Amino acid sequence: MLRIRNSLTGEKEPFVPLRDGEVRMYVCGITVYDYIHVGHARMLTVFDLVQRYLRARGFAVTYVRNITDIDDKIIERAAHNGESWSQLAQRFTAAMHEDCARLGLQQPDLEPRATDFIAPIIAMTRTLIDKGYAYLAANGDVMYAVRKFAAYGRLSGKKIDDLRAGARVQVDDAKLDPLDFVLWKTAKPGEPSWPSPWGAGRPGWHIECSAMSTELLGDYFDLHGGGVDLTFPHHENEIAQSCAACGTPFVQIWMHNGFVRINDEKMSKSLGNFFTVRDVLKTLRDPEVLRLFLISSHYRGPINYSEAQLDQADETLLGLYRALKDTRDGADTDRAALGAFDAAMDDDFNTPEALAVLQGVARDLNSCKAAGDAAGTARAAGTLRAMGTMLGILQQDPEAYLKRGAGAAELADADIAALLEARRQARAARNFAESDRIRERLSAAGILLEDKPGGATEWRRA
Ligand SMILES: [Zn+2]
Known part of the structure; x- marks a missing residue:
């Protein structure tokens, strides 16, 4: 049985979907104001793997990954470039899709954009006001009153009084409490805006995910994922909004992937220590090298990004494709190895363990080839490719892969x-x-x- 570590309880829990045979999952996607970096690629790859494996286990998966196409950074960057916010958002959405395709990511079933969901966002904001969880602040913004939601802090394990003591005293006096956050932001002159009962404005970031996930997946769904940096305040705020508005639990299992680190610092736009996916791919033999690097560590822990690690992933893939060269899949598969692979993946998507099983099959394949055992070769090759399908690797023609030069500028x-x-x-x-x-x-x-x-x-x- 599949077990997943739930950030909400801190426990590995047996996964039983809320509706039999069906999995509804939502992942916080990209804010499209620049090219995606390796930290984003990890989040995207981790949840691509999760949805692939759930499908392989026979679940009917609805995978929703949103696009944040309106936000302060988009507005600022567009003004700086002298282009419209929507042009900028469209340009970087297209670039993100291109990068995702090169990384071998399957497309989410639904990819909602915040600006297409203004009506549900306004409706949820209105419900929160009606139920007494939100208020119209003096500056015209609609704010969520955090102290009204008793369970606030449960996901991140934070106590509301500690948070309040640690919160910086805001310069604006619009908030009744320093922890309160914006649901609807009143527009400054010249900013993009949509009409609302509270005047022209735009949605806050947190309400966007609550409104889109509820609209597309229902009030209470199975899995919600994102990078660990979103746990607080973004996901905490999503819970506060959705539970208060819908009067139901929101998400059964919360999953968070770890950071990508460089020299023991988190890779991020704000720290300026990031590598864009497109720059990294230019230096690699194949995008699959980056994918293998990203799944070689367990999704929850941090990973260190370095050239040495990429070189190692490159070597590993060369070895695997050499093993697969001149082989054909047999009708028969190695059931014991596939069982061990599934057991590893069932244990909270333990990819390092699953890759160790896969390496064992590759060794078996090499010995069968060396011994001239045609049946064994075909069985091991088929098993290796089947495991590769679940991980999104080893699906290329080995001959063509092996011909490619390291850092091939040439497109594969x-x-x-x-x-x-x-x-x-x-x-x-x-x-x-x-x-x-x-x-x-x-x-x-x-x-x-x-x-x-x-x-x-x-x-x-x-
Ligand atoms: Zn989100």
């Missing part, structure tokens, strides 16, 4: 396929600027495209 076939898919989506959304940009990017890498009647696109190397 899989990258080209990912970019073509991103271009197809851009065209379907009539975002021709983005589809032209992808065409130019491919053309710069020596890839020529030919659009065929009926929508298919063929490509060749120049």
